[in-house]
Amino acid sequence: MPTPPVATSAKKRRACDACNRRKIQCDGEPPDTQCNWCYHHGEKCTWNRVPRPRGRARQGQDRSRSATRSESRPGPDSRPDSTDPPWNADTESPDNPTQRLVSAEPQVADKQYQPLSASPLSLQTPPITNFPDQLLSPSVSEAGPCFGKLHFAGYNLGDINSYHGIPTFSEDGKAFIRSRTGESAVFENVLPDAHEQDPRRLRETLLSSLKAMQHPDQHLALPDRRIVEEHVRFFCSSFFKLEFPIVDCVLFRDTVDAAYEPLRGPDSPEAIRAKACVFSFLSVMSLFEPDRQPTSPPVDGDVFATKTHALLPLALQDLNLTVLQTLLMLAIHRLFSGQVPSASLLHSLACRIMFMLGGHTLADPWLMNNVADRATREKRHLRRLFWLCFMIDKEICLRTGQPPAIDDEQCVLTLPEGYLDVQYVDRSLYTNESLVNDSAIPVMPGDLRLGIIKSKACKLLYSAEGLRKSDAELLRDIRELDEDLEQWRLSIPPQHRPVLSMPRDGARTESIKCPDGIRSIVIHFEYHYLIATVHRATSRCGPESSEMEGIRTSHLLTVEASRSTLLYLRFAIHVLLEEAFWIIVFYPMTAATCLFFSILLDPLNAHAQRDLDLLDLVPELIKHIRMRSLTQSEMYHLQIVDDFLAELIRLGRCAIEYAVTRARQEQWSEQQNRMVS
Template identity: 40%
Template sequence: MQWASDMYATPTSTPRSDDGSSAKLGEPSKRKRTARACDSCYRKKIQCDAAPKQCNWCKHHDLDCTFDRVIGGSRKKKKNGPLKDQRSSTRLAERIERIEELLSKTIANQKDATSGPIDNQSSQGSLSSSLSSNNPHPSAIGPCLGRLHFAGYNLGQISSLNGLPLLSPEGQEWVWTKTGQRGAFEKLCAFGPPWQRHRQFHTSPASSEIMRSHLSVDLPDRAAVEEYVSVYRASSIRAVFPIIDLVLFNETLRMAYESPPETIHPYGVVSAKATVLAFLSFVQIFNLDTQTPLQMDGEAYAAKSQSLAPQLVPELTLDCLQTNIMLCLYHLFSGDLQSAALLMSFSSRAVFMLGGHIRPDPKGAPTQRTATMSYETRMRLHVRNLFWLCYTLDTEIALRSGQPPSISNEHCDLTLPPHYKEILYEHSFHDDPVANDDLVVPLYPSDLQLSIIKSRAQSALYSVNTLHKSDAQLLRDIRELDDELERWRMSLPPHCRPTLAFSEDMPGNSNMSMQTIILRLAYHHTVAIIHRASGRCRAWADYKSGEMEGVSSSLALSVEASRSSLFYLRSAVHALASDCFWMILFYPMSALLTIFCNLLLDPLGPRAVQDLELLTSIPDMIRAIRIRQLTLNEILHIKLVDDVVAELTRLGRCAVVKARREGEGGALAA
């Protein structure tokens, strides 16, 4: 390659003056130098030809050829001496100073080049252009924001599937400008959408037979499936759970029903069939009925879809992601939190590999799907919707299970979808919000802003690192999260804004939507979990008056929020849908535990009797929630819930009786 040969070219013979500088057109003393090699070559430990104006190395790397390095003193190294440490510190300080100077110049150049704010993607492109005037193409931003950056160039990324480099168009253009050669990148490392970057596996005869047996899975009649798709399209469930894109799902049906079973490498066929089966289990768990009855129940379809799981791992496709999310929802709404958590872990990793954690368009995605929208654009929008669905579900599962979340905020672009707030407040608080065919931004199961606050609360208050925080650090984080939550609450329109507290004498709204109920329950629960963390403060053991005042008031807010959850749920239980029983059940159980602990802490408190009555009413409140036909495991689980509630209520009553008896005994003794 020409670039490589120039980089390591043999230095030419150049006359030098007495001070070590090269002669320049008969003027050997005009350019004063303090070193025989330029600064860049000296740092690289390579031979410098010291050509006039610019040496060979600096010329081919677009660097300033400087001779600012001062040489003096002995070059002998003294081991373990103070002079060596001083020189190392000096060199480090000079290096940091040069880096800061370069960064300052780069930022200043970017600010001069544009009058508006510079996002990460645009700054990468402008930096690349400034470093190379030979590159006519702007920076190409891939779905992972270009994991490989070198000297300001977005080169691409390392494939998460096969470990091979995927060079971006900018990276390929840069290689061409430096080598004069067009690499065989189309064959070696084709750069395309992540859902197209799969590899065909060469299978043994035994594994091929297994794959053919999976392809022979019987599917229900296609017309029946398409009828369920039509019902899903017209239902409000589609707005809350955007699990499929109607156009893309047609391709899934075509692959599942029209692919010949004798195909040798049926890539995508297994995941397409698994998606169809998972979709049928999903629509049945939400009671989306049609005129055509299906052959099996939702549990059977979920089991058949899950039986194909071993074949879904190498088939990292959009259908693979959709299958796992739908199965996760099925188990979550069936009360099987453990299976839901495992499936969500896989879904979260898959949505990262497909690039859903990055915005499809840094300048904002389109707000409406159109007939002329490209397949890739539609795919990116849908993968992004699936990311937000995974994010909200992962946050909920982590809070309910106490396990770490699978999605970390630090590795995600959490910019809300364009016009999300307007669409949320316009559609989500009606009785029956119906998803529009052209609606790109769905409602999702929870307010995305609230989900982000929940995720931050879990990281700041309930991760392993928080166990080592001081009381002051913990209370500071609680206060900051509480302020953020209050700003979110006040940003909501008055008609859907949760009240700070909800008492039993407050009237309930007879015209409640599920989104309104879930939002208010989620708000009170978030307040409770934020302030419940104050129970870890060491001040409880020391009982210092100054510290205890703030700690006890924070815990009191957690208890009051738990009471509000139960009072509000009791007023809204009549409006709950039967398919959300297992999602709602968590809120009274969490509130139950907080109030029970408060009874043990202060059994003679002014509201102890009222709290006991509130706990006693929980079993009737839970039984009042409408629920679909239960399986045997669900019946046993609900019986266990009744037993737990009854036992905690009994123990709370015993704590109150014991405290009263001891108080009366102490008074008599006095």
């Protein structure tokens, strides 16, 4: 072992190769004294690299390298630029990420330094010129992953945050708000540490899953079988089975048997998949407790969802129908719990398994008469799961701005035989259990035809190709989608048909049929949201295009649809159920943001004050939907919603007052000028 390093003179030393690579202080002295770092790491000090020239000699060498590099670049526009900074492996430019990546390559200590080849690919990145500005923003915003862009009347105002759906305004968006209100928005106080705190619930779930994997006997034990059997009986005899056909009653009873009476032991792959499926089923059933029979015992859905997460790594070893419905049910639980990012990931995985099983290309299995045959039953259930995947995919896509997981062109989208005949049948007719048998046509959580229109809107208006379209092409596609929506609306029976615009007058509202359930309410919300989403695409057109007739009309339709959403919420609030809270709250939040910017755009408009009064009602309306006890994470989320709405209302009021004050000042200035003249 060499002797430890001793103190040397204070003159400037040359660092050894190891210390030079690590950019640390070296106290060694060539060729005999070993430095402190190499001594403690048992390495030999070496000084094999070629010293770099300093001062004027270094500058001359750099200029020579720059000229050589410029002469080697191909193309007529490759001219040496004396103003460019010198480049080599020892220096880096903070403005050139490609250069930083190249210069960060490790150097070998026992080889002499050689300049890296200055190829055009390593020196410069070709500029992107074929995409509009909104496509050039980074994929991750300051507040976390971006789930879409927020445009209004030609202004790019910011991003839609992936965790809570609330806008994260850009600097231009904040400047626009400040110019219209005379106030600085305090949305940063509304969303403290949003990137860190919002995924709290998901992190807690994963940590609980890890603990459960360490103690499987204690944490992953199945509940009493009677609890599961009671929920299965309720599901198989209720209308919920047709709205959310998450399991087939016959096949799922086999799954329950495999979980509680495994043929190959409790640790076999079949038993683990069955157990995960049972846990996932109970997590979904917990969301709809108001609909359950009094004899059905309540269950904690979050606990069972956590247990499902813990078993997923083992359950995914084999991909079959059981695993598909497990993932899909877990995604539904996350979606209805307000955890959209987690739901999106789980749903994408479920879609991949559904593709592998061939559910997207199945012919209509309801034409098959032999329901007793297990293969036929599995095909029928797989097709039901495909439509569930399809509907959830379009909902997540439209809400988040992310590309869909399901490409319509790769799927058979033929509606089930007899689907339109049962789509809007009175729910009370299904109280007879004989009508909810295995051959019953599924109703699904929404209208499948509307899901197809959603998919078309995403592709035509909000895909990468849609964002490159000209104003004329955009207006053409908007007209086409508008016609599709109107044809769909007119096909709905009058008692369920969404109105074009909700009246403000209470007397006129009484003429509208009261919704008979959450299904009718969601369809109304979806219709108005789709109208607003389709016509809001014109907001990407620049402010100079705002006077075009088509764009101005689309802007007015966007605002009116948002206004109708809030008016309908006030009209139907008494029918809303607590399990739909995280699905419903998205619609008033989006509508409130649109109305807010409408007020800012024209605060002296006759509608501005009435729209502000409508905004003022939204927090109270949202509170009326909250009936069950909430988790800590949900309470945190709701506090964000309340604070965000309060800030919108405050700024909207400031915008009207600011505009009135400026109008009076301008009027007074004009009077003074006339008096002087």
